[in-house]
Amino acid sequence: MSLSLLGIILVQVYWFNTSLENNEEQFKFHVKQVLGSVGNxxxxxxxxxxxxxxxxFKDNAKKSPKSEDLLEYGYYERNAKTNKTIIYSNSIISEDYDMFSTFFDKRLDSLKVKNYTAKRNTKVFNNNSFDNSGIQNTIIPDLTIEKAGDLKILEDAQFEIAYKDVVANYPINERVSKEQLNELLDKELKEYGIKTPYEFNIYSNGLATKIKSEHFNFDKYATYSIPVFIDNDGNNKYMLLVTFPQKKKFLFSEILAITLLSVVFTLIIIIAYANALHQLIKQRQISEIKTDFINNMTHEFKTPIATINLALDAIKNPxxxxDKEKVYRYLQMIRDENKRMHAQVENVLRISKLEKKELEITKEPLNVQDIIEEAIDHVNLIIEDRQGAIITHFEANRTTALLNDVHFTNVIVNILDNxxxxxxxxxxxxxxxxxxKDFILIKVKDQGAGMxxxxxxRIFEKFYREHTGDIHNVKGHGLGLAYVKRIVEDHNGQVFVESEKGKGSTFIIKVPLIN
Structure with a gap:
């Protein structure tokens, strides 16, 4: 059972780790899709x-270009903020006829065109100076576009090339704002069900730009990136980085419900298992106590029964x-032994009645010290027989409590007898x-064997006696102190013991006084 329980716990831990890893992979996949969509x-x-x-665009559609035709795109822009002027030219020249796949992988059955060479030239001028020293040229090598299709497809290709060449000269803050980027990210993340806080930043050649959220902080575990604004040559100057500060919490929340159920059911199994073990141990102890009780009761009854049998046999002797004197003496022995057995049975029945709350206990104001004196009288003969002594140290000034005379006397007698x-x-x-305070404490201290x-x-448990193996040198059946505890508690009091093996025991009874 222990190995099976341990196996269940290990399986649960393995399942939790696997689920967390799967969630992380799914999270990564969705984030990559989101970033790809945002980039597009x-x-x-x-x-x-x-x-x-x-x-x-030049309206050259629906006619075959001749060698002297130019499909040209020109662009001119002055930027007041940066104080720069951009002049851009893009021309595509026809060369020879041949069949190739269409631009954007579209096959057209319309008019076929030649191979083309695209010549692009971008010039950026400082507005303060238009001489050669103020010119920043970016001469892009000739690009050959081998396509088949009508001139509209060619114009689209020309525009695509042109727009990417021109916008590459814009600063990043003119190409996208952080509000626009935040709106796109928020929308896409919600569509994919990623409802957790995020921070973002656009890096330019490894350096952070101003297009970022307020609390962006790079975290290798929780940060994902994708290139944005890729130019005509496939270069990615800008990288979009998105980080999720509460990624672990989000991933765990995805499996929180099922994990809690798993933990609850596992705890129920552990508690049930622990309870089963406890019951097994308890049953074993009860079995031992039962055996001890039967042995003790057998010893308790064995002597009086043997004495009665011997007395009867003696009486039968002619x-x-x-001899009346001897007969009366033997009859008195039979009576005493019978009374002793009756007392043993009464003890058992009395405990049973206390358990079922059938024992009626009437109480009245009594002097505690008078009850103690009465109990001492009950055991005086035994003490004298063993040449012992009972010494009283009455230091209590207030001694009146609500007690039952018979039962409380029995409590003190039982403790003294022990x-x-x-x-x-x-x-x-x-x-x-x-x-x-408002209590009286009774302490009964002996110099005996201790415990x-x-x-x-466990001394106040029913039928409990400390193990002495097969030695029954001390008679009893483990009911006396159980009776003591129940009676004291019924008087709204407490009883406890202080003891050390070989140094005696002190029983302490605490009972409330009458004001």
Missing amino acids: KLQNKERYAFYKKNGR KVID AIKYSPDVPVIDIYTENI SKVAQK
Whole structure:
């Protein structure tokens, strides 16, 4: 059972780790899709804005270009903010006829055109100076576009090349704003169900730009990146980085419900298993106690029964039966032993009645010290027989409590009887009384054998007796102290023991006083 339970726990831990890893992979996949979609949308928005502002093409569609024809795209722009002027030219020259696949992998059955060479030239001028020293040229090598299709496809290709060449000269803050980027990210993340806080930043050649959220902080575990604004030559100057500060919390929340259920059910199994073990141990202890009780009861009854049998046999003897004095003596022995057995049975029945709350206990104001004196009288003969002594130390000033005379006397008698029985030498017992607030404390201290820590915890349990193996040198059936505890508690009091093996025991009874 223990190995199976451990196996279940290990399987649960393995399942949790696997689920977390799967969630992380799925999260990574979705984030990559989101970033790819955001990158495409940024490029498309920029393309559309540029088209609306500068969409000018020569109307050469539906006719074959001749060698002297030029399909040319020109662009001129002055930027007041940066104080620069951009002049851009893009021309495509026809060369020879041949069949190739269409631009954007589209096959057209319309008019076929030649191979073309695209010549692009971008010049950026400082507005303060238009001489050769103020010119920044970017001469892009000739680009050959081998396509087949009508001139409209060619114009699209020319525009695509042109727009990317021109916008490459814009600063990043003119190409996208952080508000626009945040809106796109927010929308795409919600569509993919990634509802966790995020931060973003666009890096330019490894350096952070101003297009970033307020609390962006790079975290290798939680940061994902994708190139944006790729130019005509496939270079990616800009990288979009998105980080998720609460990634772990989000991933865990995805499996939180099922994990909690798993933990709850596992705990139920552990509790049930622990309870089963506890019950098994308890049943074993009860079995041992039951065996001890039967053995003790057998020893308790064995002596009186044997005595009664011997007395009866003696009475039957013709020499004794005519001797009235001897007959009366044997009859008294039979009566005493019968009374002793009756007392043993009464103890068992009394505990049973206490358990079922059938024992009626009427209480009245009584002097505690008078009850103690009465209990001492009950055991005086035994003490004298063993040449012992009971010494009283009555220090309590207030001694009146609500008690049942018979039962509370039995409580003190039981404790004194134990003190005598468990004193291997001459029994010397001290009885103390003292007041603590509105309570009276009764301490019965002996110099006997004492008891172990384990026995101290269980001494007031029904039928419990400290193990002595097969030695039954101390008679009893483990009911006396259980009776003591129940009676004291019924008087709204407490009873506990202080003991050390070989150094005697002190029983302390705490009972509330009458004001």
